[in-house]
Amino acid sequence: MQNKLNFIDILDQTSGARGGKEDPGSFEYTLSAEITSIYPLTATEKLYQIQIIDPDQRKRFSFRPGQFVMLELPGIGEAPFSISSSPIRHGDIELCIRAVGNLTNFLARVERGTRVGISGPFGTHFPLEKMQGQDILLIGGGLGIVPLRSPLLAVLENRSRYGRVDIMYGAKTPAELLFTYQYEEWRRFDIELGITVDQADKSWHGRTGLITELLQERISQTPNLRENTYAIVCGPPVMFHFVCKMLTEAGLPMQKMFVSLERRMHCGRGKCCRCNIGSTYTCLDGPVFDYWSVMNLKEAI
Amino acid sequence: MKLSCEVNVHHLTRVEGHGNIKISIKNGVVKKAQWEVVETPRFFEAMLVGKHWENAPYISGRICGICSIGHTLASIRAVENAFGITPSPQTAALRLLLKHMETLQSHILHLYFLAAPDFLGTGSVLPLAKTHPEVVQRALRLKLLANDACDIIGGRRLHPTRTVVGGFTMLPEKGQLEKIRQRLMASVPDLLASAELFKTFTIPDFSRETEFVSLKGDTRYPFIGGGLVSTDGVLKKEHEYRAMTNEYCAEGFTSKLSKLSRASFAVGALARLNNNFPQLHPAAREISESLGLIPTNHNPYMANVAQLVECVHVVLDSLRLIDTLLGSPWQEPRQPVHAKKGEGVGAVEVPRGILYHYYKFDKNGKVSKADCVIPTSQNHANILHDIEALAGQYAKTGKKDREIELLAEMLVRAYDPCISCSVH
Amino acid sequence: MIFKVFKKEELARLHELLAVNIIVGPVSKGNDRNGKPLYDFDVTYDFNELALDYTQTVHSPKRFVLPYHETLSTFSITRDGWKKHVDLNVYRPLVFFGMHACDINALNKLDLVLAQSTYPNPYYMGKRKNLFIIGMGCNPEPQCFCRSMGTDSVLHGFDLFLTDLGGKYFAEILSATAFDLLTQLTCQDPSAKDLALYKHATKEKSKRYTATVDTSDLTKILDLEFESTAWDAWGEKCLSCGTCANVCPTCYCYGVDEHVDPDLKHASKIKSLHSCNLIDFAKVAGGHNFRPTSASRLKYRYYHKHRGFVEAFEESLCVGCGRCGAACLADITPPEVIASVRGKE
Amino acid sequence: MSGQLSYLGVPLTRPKVGFFELSSCEGCQLQLLNNEATLLDFLNLVEIVNFREGMSERSDTYDIAFVEGSVTRQDEITRLTEIRKNAKILVALGSCACFGGVNQLKNRFRDLEWVKKEVYGDFPIDTMEVHPLADFVQVDLSIFGCPIKKEEVERIVTDLVLGKAVHHPEYPVCVECKANQNICLFELGEPCLGPVTRAGCDAWCTSNRRGCWGCRGPAEAANLKQLEEIMHTYGFNKEAVIDRLECFGGFASYAHTTLPQNKKTPIKRKKS
């Protein structure tokens, strides 16, 4: 049967190690990982420490702050989550996850030791290299603090290379504040920490009010933000809309302001199109965008 | 010992629909022996009024979830008879094959899931899955085969999609039929094993002279259309069904009841077999005889055995049908339909007995009158009289309440009643 | 490129040579209610089954590279963990016998995003790389606007492309395998007359296109007309049924569902093609829908095809086959939609 | 049927399940027994405590009540209320329970007395206008279809046991029809409700070359106005549209836009 065509096995064809970006074998071959510990942060959010099981893969796994992974539980679901830990820890990552749907609710029920599948890291990151020598504003609302924590930790690793660092963080109620146990530590590293809640309760001694008030104060301390400042803004669309407007008015150029967008994602690899906004794939061209790019995306906010 | 007992079964289980049994015996005298049908009526015959002919099989098939195929085919036949359409030989063969597979599916469901637990002393088939896994597996295998065949021919095992007036919307692939053929051949040992199982069951000793009504087979065991016959010698044409059913209403029944030469008559597998024994496939006849079922048998509990015999018959006859179908190229699946004013009757032997659909159409092809006579409604009066006789027989011998209750329940189940269908 | 000509009768021989493989080609699917013949791609066993003079198939051939539903992975679950099994669902090469230029161009476009960008999709690539494609010149249909999209001819992405020259086929040969096959037929090098005939045939075909789309500056115009009311008018007709995307040879968006079997021991992850016209396309956890109106979804489909894809890959994600318009029960066709957005009804 | 259930280390409780039927053909319940291939796994997943059609034992404590059929008589309201009280989750099983099903075709006639007389003559019989369950009790979950798809119930029950949310497809049947590579029935000259009917049946009817009758009720963004236009374009009159839309009751809420002014189609009848 001389005219029987040759079968081409594309997985055999690729040379080199699995896991490279051009390797088609990396598409569904997720990394096997284990949940090593689980800390409840609030009623709905938990912090998961996750370790890639294979030591080699763990070492090879490196990410930049702002990137995300796809986390998979068989039969339950797969979804994108921002890595919330320091980039120097490679394949030993932390994810802070809010229980909102199928996968996330099931994750809230699993125990330490559970196997999960991880793929990634995916997406763009905050350009911390460019920010060196400059002041940094980290502005987060609600769950927005999660993607901020990774750049923050990266800054802490090399604190002396950055100028003034401000965290402005707002939540609806004190009970919804995340990472409360770390605030003291952050302050020790000479971080200006402004925390505010929309509705105080009896135990709350901090500020009450909108995050924009915190920002207004900060802006009034510096005559112009144009030269010396970078900002990272994460939170619900209404919040970053207002915050970014204020910053623009205070002179901060749009390309020095970064946001992280959320969209529905089924692959994280620019193939399913669910996160596509016009020509832009949130998973490939984002989730981190500068404000200029966001302004140019139709229906981004 | 003179017996006193009270049996009160509210919503009898392991039957389709809602019915009650009430027996009251005082000192060996039967005070009350009742079979009540309390199912809510759905008024299908009214629903169809004003509807376009195309609706008739689609809607009236939904009278019953177990024998929806039978209803659909009876309804289609009635419409075709009204419009003067004769199904092509291919359509007729496919319909009969579909009918056979429904019979097999329904009989197996009844024998294994609804009736067998009584003989094996359990409340349902669920414990059997543990104690007799091979029995349950066998039942599932046979049922799956029958249902898969229904899917392939009718498009769907329940409320079929391909069956329409004029033929079929589309045809199965020949390869699929061939596969079904192979599976049917392979199912023979399962059927024989089923026969062996039923041989081990003690069929209660009870009989009552009964008139049995069914279609009359000429050369073949009858399923779709033809003459009507009774063991008391009544012979009628299909369109004279009313003279065969004589429906009336009675207190205690939301369903109608029927009578013919006597106060009641029976339809179903036993009636078919009693009336058409010679037309059974020889192998089925042999099994019938080996199980002690020889016409004319008047023990209603033997209806279970009759169903088993029919399972063997339909499987063997299906092989014949498939061979014929595979032997020639496919013809057009569907012939054109021209609606016209008129009326038509379709009589079809469904698993529980003879079923009639009747429609009258106006000149636009809309239903102006509909009538459906359901096998179980024809059986109700007979069930009632059987219960009376049963109570009478055991009132004398002395049995415990629970025993009588069980025997009465088994009796009703032997009719495999489809109560919601009978009320429709 | 190497050109050959061979007699029409030789085509059956070519089929015969390839018959050891699985062959997919256009077959007749009866007539529609107006008596117009219908065609679709299917696996064929016999040369005579092929309807090579087909006009256009109802569905695009994409299901052979992008199945509507595809199991991406299965899992076996044990007491103390789980294992993932990946199967690319491709086991053997497939011969495509008689693909039109638009459909080959569609595959080339899919390649851009699914095979040639970051994270190539192995499920697609596995199937695509195992296609042996014999292209075939077409007869333009009233709905075809491929000429506007520059996809009425195809330059790469096939093994062999045949053009009917009357009694002969003019063959463009693009792969060594195709060349080897042709050595087993009686072929000639094209004569000057053959070349003239070929050029004539191409020119004649060009004249037969009736539908057109003005693509000049289309990306910019779409950007300018983002708020155009034309979208709302089309949105009102749109059924949000996704038929357009399903018949489209280039629509590839998908969704993933995960299921656990009732035995709790097996699970699977299944990809299904989705469409940006379906209501839940951009819904996220918590219920927020980024595109709640049918107008915004319909608009989005045009944006992805004629703006976003152009920005990313310098060409549009539409081959002008007209299938979406033909299949749309609401009669929404790209030429009309684009014309209305441009402001010339 | 024993042993603790768990998935990925998370312990799961095996729900106690009851099946109940009001006015129906009992076909939807039967579909469960029609799951031959996976029936035993399914039975291991739940504890069936009430299933009159299949077993004699019954109990009144259950977590999930699957209720089939529509309400057509006063006593069914009482039964339904009772079931609701006992159940944590009440599931409307099939189109009769969800929308009234074919049973509600009876509601086309304003005169219930005529309906009774047509079928029972002068014999006294009790009935009322047909209603879906949700008209009387809170329904937590609907499983659409006439009949329901067995695979769908299995998936839903598995998801319930796992604690996954149950999502129905929001898009119409056309999606599944096209995925099955069917040629549109409109092109073949037959009407179809696929463009407006909720998917999930895997285009059961149209893949068998029969137009959809909308048994699963409207899709999330059903464009009825356009459907009417399409029916008109393809040569089907308004009556054909109504014939289908009214068949299973799922489109009742669209009645005011599509059906003639008064809800019940008036049927001219001589007083008999």
Ligand SMILES: Cc1cc2nc3c(=O)[nH]c(=O)nc-3n(C[C@H](O)[C@H](O)[C@H](O)COP(=O)(O)OP(=O)(O)OC[C@H]3O[C@@H](n4cnc5c(N)ncnc54)[C@H](O)[C@@H]3O)c2cc1C
């Ligand atoms: C780049 C990125 C980073 C994120 N980081 C975090 C994080 O750090 N912590 C956190 O708690 N959440 C994060 N989210 C949101 C998180 O992905 C959703 O909450 C999650 O998908 C919900 O999945 P589910 O199965 O629980 O919900 P379901 O509603 O059951 O989701 C079903 C499917 O829909 C898709 N989906 C639904 N909502 C979203 C959404 N908002 N974003 C993406 N896909 C969605 C997913 O594919 C999911 O599998 C992030 C989202 C994105 C896009």
Ligand code: SF4
């Ligand atoms: S454009 Fe047409 S085919 Fe596409 S979703 Fe809308 S109605 Fe359906």
Ligand code: SF4
């Ligand atoms: S046949 Fe019905 S469901 Fe299928 S595409 Fe046509 S309209 Fe849609």
Ligand code: SF4
């Ligand atoms: S195609 Fe329509 S009528 Fe048929 S099962 Fe699906 S929703 Fe019901």
